[in-house]
Amino acid sequence: MNAIERPRRPEDVDDFVERLASELAHELRTPLTAIVGFAELLRTRPEDEEVRREAPVFIQRAAEELLAKLDNLLC
């Protein structure tokens, strides 16, 4: 996640909130869309051997990334 400097003046709070929301959305959406995308491939192309082999691995990795990011946010 790109570093975002804390606001030092009240008039900078809007800018800080806008950038923080944008960064957070980007960080969380990337693994979430990977989970959705690979799950859809598993559902629609179960006959594809590469999908059967790789999709569960990517789903697990994306879910673990998501958990780690949430843990970092809450700590």
Add this chain to the structure above:
Amino acid sequence: MTVEWSVLLVEDDDMVRSWVRMSLTGTEFRLAAEASSGAVVAELVERRSPDLLLLDYRLPDGTGTELLRELRHSGVTIPAVLMTANAVPGLNEEIREAGGQGSVLKSGRVDELLYALRTAIVGERSFDVRHPTRHVGRGALTPREREVLRLVAGGATNREIAGELSVGDETVKTLLARTFAKLGVRRRAEAVAAAYDRGLL
């Protein structure tokens, strides 16, 4: 599939690259090459002669639209579709201005990706309507972005702006890039002119 279109994919996340590659399996598209940053793209276009570009918007070495502008400037005319994780206000306009043919949100939906690629490859445009239209009014800029514009209008350098606002150089670059994107401009002088035109300064 008898017709096969080759796609050059530029995306820094290896999971997304793998998802795109698997999504294209069994379709009329195949990956000509993959890159994780913009640095090698011009060379790959030259070597692999792809039919279509699929570019991530947030790349480690700049934005996908900056990369596309450079490619168009160097004479690359093949269709280009930009991908983003988030809906970005004004992105469709920014892509059009950079010479792109479409945008697609990384929703994880194969049909949405294929629709954007199929539309672009036949020479038509497909812009994801989930990207809000560019705002050009005063409310479009945050107070800090307006302050940066005011300093740019006064002739301040990035370093001077950083000093004035007590922020780092990278923050100034980010603020300028966002302000330019919202105004639909590429240069400082254009930003100042646009800001005066729209009553932002």
